[in-house]
Amino acid sequence: MKKIVSLAVMFLFVSSICFAQVKVYKIEGAEDIPSNKSQDEIVSVLIDKLTKEAIEKSDIKLRKYKLSKNEYNDFVKNFVKVEIKNKKVFMKKGNQPCTSIKLNVQMDPDEAKNYLDNLKAAKEAKKENADNKVQQEVQIIEKVENPEPTENVEKAEKNITPTVSEILDTPSVETKPAEDKKADKKAKKEAEKKAKKEAKKEKKSKGKNSADSKQETPTVEAKIKTEKPDNVTSSAVVSEVNVIKNKMSIDQALDESYKVKQEVKGLLDNFDKTLEESKSSDTKTKISETAVSIIKPKIEYLKSFQTGRFVDENADKAKVLSLGPIKEDAKYFIIKIIYLYEKEQPVMSNIIYDFSDIDIEQATMLYDTPNDFVIDPLFSVEESDNGKVQRVLTAFNVKHTGLMREQTVKVSTKVKPFSEIIRFEVYENILNN
Numbered sequence: 001m002k003k004i005v006s007l008a009v010m011f012l013f014v015s016s017i018c019f020a021q022v023k024v025y026k027i028e029g030a031e032d033i034p035s036n037k038s039q040d041e042i043v044s045v046l047i048d049k050l051t052k053e054a055i056e057k058s059d060i061k062l063r064k065y066k067l068s069k070n071e072y073n074d075f076v077k078n079f080v081k082v083e084i085k086n087k088k089v090f091m092k093k094g095n096q097p098c099t100s101i102k103l104n105v106q107m108d109p110d111e112a113k114n115y116l117d118n119l120k121a122a123k124e125a126k127k128e129n130a131d132n133k134v135q136q137e138v139q140i141i142e143k144v145e146n147p148e149p150t151e152n153v154e155k156a157e158k159n160i161t162p163t164v165s166e167i168l169d170t171p172s173v174e175t176k177p178a179e180d181k182k183a184d185k186k187a188k189k190e191a192e193k194k195a196k197k198e199a200k201k202e203k204k205s206k207g208k209n210s211a212d213s214k215q216e217t218p219t220v221e222a223k224i225k226t227e228k229p230d231n232v233t234s235s236a237v238v239s240e241v242n243v244i245k246n247k248m249s250i251d252q253a254l255d256e257s258y259k260v261k262q263e264v265k266g267l268l269d270n271f272d273k274t275l276e277e278s279k280s281s282d283t284k285t286k287i288s289e290t291a292v293s294i295i296k297p298k299i300e301y302l303k304s305f306q307t308g309r310f311v312d313e314n315a316d317k318a319k320v321l322s323l324g325p326i327k328e329d330a331k332y333f334i335i336k337i338i339y340l341y342e343k344e345q346p347v348m349s350n351i352i353y354d355f356s357d358i359d360i361e362q363a364t365m366l367y368d369t370p371n372d373f374v375i376d377p378l379f380s381v382e383e384s385d386n387g388k389v390q391r392v393l394t395a396f397n398v399k400h401t402g403l404m405r406e407q408t409v410k411v412s413t414k415v416k417p418f419s420e421i422i423r424f425e426v427y428e429n430i431l432n433n
Contacts, residue, residue: 030046051080078115110277115287249311261389299424306415311378333355366400
């Protein structure tokens, strides 16, 4: 009999541990009702005060979360249930009206704490992003207000300075009047200002011309469709004329993307666990909002490694084997190349060289000097089947050293996305739906 009782007690104890998620905190208090306040106002204030005290009883320190009024109201609405068990108004000594209230505050402390921790992390991340944005804007403003001196500015200053220096610094028998000195200083300032203004104007003009040339350049993909190249084994097409230099090498990109990937994985693991434990759709929405706010900037950074193109500083250049005939109507010719890629195996490929932005005479000069082509394989980062990061060939940087022309030829290769990007889409879908 004793064994049966013991087993029953143990079962009840274990059951209470397993299912004791929502806890009830009983709390009571009293407050005087001053003559300039209504009874309802004091009751409302007292309920709010007792609710906060009950929350604090669950070891949730509200002060450290620095909640705004709206944030606190949302938290209480979604995670706290307040039940008034007893409310009465009585007169104290000296005919002072007073109200007393007893509350039962129901709450799952673990779920509430997870929400508040995630909310705090989101606010800190948002603040950090805002600070970084302000810092970037300050740097841009400083660059605009204090531009680096261009070659034209330096030349102008060299031409101006000796003349002004002769006026200001050359000793003379007679002392110059103060008015002449002021005029000289004014002339120097105006000359320097004019030179800098002309340099800025020239720089702006160059940028505009560059943008116009990009807009006027027809896409090669459209031209290739009208006349299919002969004997082209690869599906490489020209994607852009100007190459954007990446600061990272492919080895640095692999290291950096792996580090960010692991950081995002840890965050997603924590949010997945919290999401799985949540019961209501409102709570899941709140968790998803927090997750998107914190993780999205890191996801965009991860995507940049998959869309970006990086050079292998230690890799050999691709070698030109031969050139196909010039297609004058379609404005291209084929370059047959050989290069070392995976496991040091030589690979042959045909790439399409676009010359639609130059005349046929310049194109012929390029064609007649194939040894002046310098071709670098470009790589992006993808996820392997076992979850690691690896390089994948996505383009070639084709440069002609004679005419100093560069263009990027994209290889039609699918880059396998990081699993963290796919996992993150779950939280965006929750918000979108």
